[in-house]
Amino acid sequence: MTERGAVLVTGAAGFIGSHVVEALLAQGRPVIGVDNFDPFYSRQIKEQNAAHCRAAGCKFVEGDLCDAGFTASLFERTKPAGVIHLAARAGVRPSIADPIGYVRSNVLATMVVLEAARGAGCERVVLASSSSVYGNNTKVPFSEDDPVENPISPYAASKRSCELIAHAHHHLTGMPTACLRFFTVIGPRQRPDLAVSLFLSRVSRGEPIRMFGDGSTSRDYTYIEDIVAGVLASYERIDVHGYRVWNLGGSDPVSLAEMIRTVGEVVGNEPIVTREPMQPGDVVRTYADLSRARSELDYEPATPFREGVAQQWAWMRARQH
Numbered sequence: 001m002t003e004r005g006a007v008l009v010t011g012a013a014g015f016i017g018s019h020v021v022e023a024l025l026a027q028g029r030p031v032i033g034v035d036n037f038d039p040f041y042s043r044q045i046k047e048q049n050a051a052h053c054r055a056a057g058c059k060f061v062e063g064d065l066c067d068a069g070f071t072a073s074l075f076e077r078t079k080p081a082g083v084i085h086l087a088a089r090a091g092v093r094p095s096i097a098d099p100i101g102y103v104r105s106n107v108l109a110t111m112v113v114l115e116a117a118r119g120a121g122c123e124r125v126v127l128a129s130s131s132s133v134y135g136n137n138t139k140v141p142f143s144e145d146d147p148v149e150n151p152i153s154p155y156a157a158s159k160r161s162c163e164l165i166a167h168a169h170h171h172l173t174g175m176p177t178a179c180l181r182f183f184t185v186i187g188p189r190q191r192p193d194l195a196v197s198l199f200l201s202r203v204s205r206g207e208p209i210r211m212f213g214d215g216s217t218s219r220d221y222t223y224i225e226d227i228v229a230g231v232l233a234s235y236e237r238i239d240v241h242g243y244r245v246w247n248l249g250g251s252d253p254v255s256l257a258e259m260i261r262t263v264g265e266v267v268g269n270e271p272i273v274t275r276e277p278m279q280p281g282d283v284v285r286t287y288a289d290l291s292r293a294r295s296e297l298d299y300e301p302a303t304p305f306r307e308g309v310a311q312q313w314a315w316m317r318a319r320q321h
């Protein structure tokens with residue numbers, strides 16, 4: 001690790017970004033946060049996340065990373081040592097409704113950020129990818145060496161594209177580059193569109209929830225603090241690897257039916273479930289093989305699913321008052 005220069009965090013007003021900003025500041029690193037407050041979900045929620053970052057000492061800039069002029073001048077002005085690029089349009093189902101918007105915010109913005117990082121002489125870059133790149137692979141757990149040529153949603157395809165662009169960029173520039181495949185992240189500040197957040201709200205109010213499929217699909221949920229630990233470790237260590245893809249998951253998949261049961265137990269209400277068919281673009285399962293992250297990042301998920309849901313619910317309740 002070289003000198004502890006400033007880190008530019010993109011998507012800093014988002015769920016994962018705001019936690020990463022706070023963790024970097026807690027390590028004593030200067031942080032510049034950037035976000036365009038994309039209307040994908042409420043600006044008010046993002047303003048609250050950004051307020052936490054500012055209160056912790058983050059310099060915050062509002063702007064669209066797809067704007068190459070804005071982004072290049074941001075990097076030139078702030079001269080960050082490295083960048084953690086988390087900004088994106090997230091979510092599988094909305095990407096089917098707006099594939100062009102997803103390619104713009106994910107693929108174009110990533111290329112712009114990489115070019116700006118090169119122009120400003122950044123020494124390293126970490127990018128957010130996603131478990132969705134594994135598509136409907138049937139071999140579990142998913143390993144970084146498995147084929148990922150069959151994404152089944154525009155979102156997944158956009159994230160795989162980012163990994164490929166990042167590889168080419170690394171090959172040409174030598175800039176150490178990490179791509180992190182996050183597996184469904186839960187915890188305080190979780191995006192309101194994600195199922196755990198949605199279900200906690202609705203079940204607590206006695207409202208019905210929609211279950212897509214028969215409840216047997218499964219997700220490898222990961223607690224936000226574990227993700228943040230993995231992001232920080234990858235930022236520290238990417239220089240010895242050059243280009244690397246790492247899974248960051250919980251490695252303990254939970255079925256949809258079990259997730260709904262847990263939500264009901266945590267809020268203390270019986271879930272009212274409406275059954276609907278599986279949605280296009282949704283994968284059947286996710287399950288992270290963590291061998292590489294364990295050995296190279298000392299990554300070890302510490303918070304079990306149920307505790308993560310309870311922490312998220314405690315945060316949601318505190319916000320309501």
Ligand SMILES: NC(=O)c1ccc[n+]([C@@H]2O[C@H](COP(=O)([O-])OP(=O)(O)OC[C@H]3O[C@@H](n4cnc5c(N)ncnc54)[C@H](O)[C@@H]3O)[C@@H](O)[C@H]2O)c1
Binds near residue numbers: 012016034065087090
């Ligand atoms: N949350 C998960 O479970 C999960 C799983 C896999 C991958 N990821 C990836 O992790 C990253 C962070 O996800 P999140 O859940 O925190 O999402 P989020 O939506 O809460 O945060 C992303 C932020 O990026 C910002 N943004 C979008 N486009 C931008 C642009 N063009 N310029 C500047 N800012 C822009 C948004 O306003 C938002 O605040 C994303 O890349 C996402 O694809 C998340």
